[in-house]
Amino acid sequence: MNKDRNFLLDNIKKWVWMILMFIILLLALIGFAATTIPSYKVVLVLIVLAFFLIVYIGYISVYLRYRQMEKLLQLYTEGYFVDDFFEQDIKISKTVSKVLELLSDRLDKSALLNVSKKQAQYLALQNQINPHFLYNTLEGIRSEALCAGMDGVASMTEALATFFRYTISNVDHLVTLEDELSNIENYYIIQQFRFGDKLSLSIEYDDDGDDLSILNLKLPKLILQPIVENSIYHGIERKIGKGNLRIHIDYTADRLIIRISDDGMGIEKEALDKLNNKLLTNSLDDMESKKEKKGGIAIINVNNRIKLIFGEKYGIYIYSTQNVGTDVEITLPIIKE
Known part of the structure; x- marks a missing residue:
């Protein structure tokens, strides 16, 4: 929360300074124009200046950030990892940097969980045989053991079959x-x-x-x-x-x-x-x-x-x-x- 608040305050300060500089510049131009140029021309000049200022601010805040994200997405499709973005010669804003850090953390956890699931199954089975074939074979052995009066073997085989069936799901x-x-x-x-x-x-x-x-x-x-x-x-x-x-x-x-x-x-x-x-x-x-x-x-x-x-x-x-x-x-x- 403190990081988010500081980031927001930094942005507010930046925009306040930009607006103040614009107002000071505008007042200076108005003072100069009021003594040398007719009033309607002053208004026209101010409108033109305001238009170019809006275009400039839009270019800085929208287009450059869009180009930044486009470049990062291009790197991602080329096989770069999220952590590699910080090593590239790309100016990354604080907001984008924070998003990339969160994304990297999520991807790391997802990869780790997938490895854990695979190893859980591997450690329980310990080999790569067809589990359904194994289960059916064990059931056949159990039936033969019961017919032969080998109750101990039948019980063990039933337990093994049930254990494998539970493990492979x-x-x-x-x-x-x-x-x-x-x-x-x-x-x-x-x-x-x-x-x-x-x-x-x-x-x-x-x-x-x-x-x-x-x-x-x-x-x-x-x-x-x-x-x-x-x-x-x-x-x-x-x-x-x-x-x-x-x-x-x-x-x-x-x-x-x-x-x-x-x-x-x-x-x-x-x-x-x-x-x-x-x-x-x-x-x-x-x-x-x-x-x-x-x-x-x-x-x-x-x-x-x-x-x-x-x-x-x-x-x-x-x-x-x-x-x-x-x-x-x-x-x-x-x-x-």
Whole structure:
């Protein structure tokens, strides 16, 4: 607001000075003309001067700005980025500069959100096979397993098919918390086939049955599964003995708080501080980095999506102690169905 007010005051001052200079010049001409030229000629001269002044002001305020915008649009169609405009030999007004800065910010956020969505799907699928073919194949395996009396294989295959079907649908949509938790339960069944009794999962929430049902609250799709996967592969898998996963859900008047905890190996303090610093902001460079570990990308991806959709005050923060475990806290706005 202060910038807008200062910009407006600067423009007003500029136009006031121009008008004052014109009035002073006009009075000087009138004084000179009144002593040497007949009155009707004075009026004619003033009319001509006023006409040329109006044309000049119109040229400065309209045509030059139009040419400026035309040149910028030409550069944009030639493939220049918005940030490149400021490096060109073009005089850009404060108004146009402000518009370009806003446009650049919007384009950066749009690009980052698109990268986040693509990586969310990629990290969940991990390959480029036809998802419908995969789903139909899994259903066929499940049927064969049931006929052969292999109930364990049938259950795991059903969970895998349901998990893939959920993953391949539109990631843009908000889903209910109940949908996300169901996806986690299917993912857990799949992981049990590998880890067996070494892995346990508990989901805790307090649903009082009032007007706000916690299971009907909305959140972005594929928010929880990458965090749970990260907890298993970077925390529990390296642990000797049984590992426990716990998802605790709570809410306040305006926030949904989901805490995913594991009693795995934990994170070193230096690495934890570095990761939390990255989570404070969203960055396209971090999203496109090939050097970042898969677990880091998954968490940064989820965090970026949350911040881009809901704002900087929401997102992820991590608490961890080596050889004790890790808590990943996700903060979201309350969105009712």
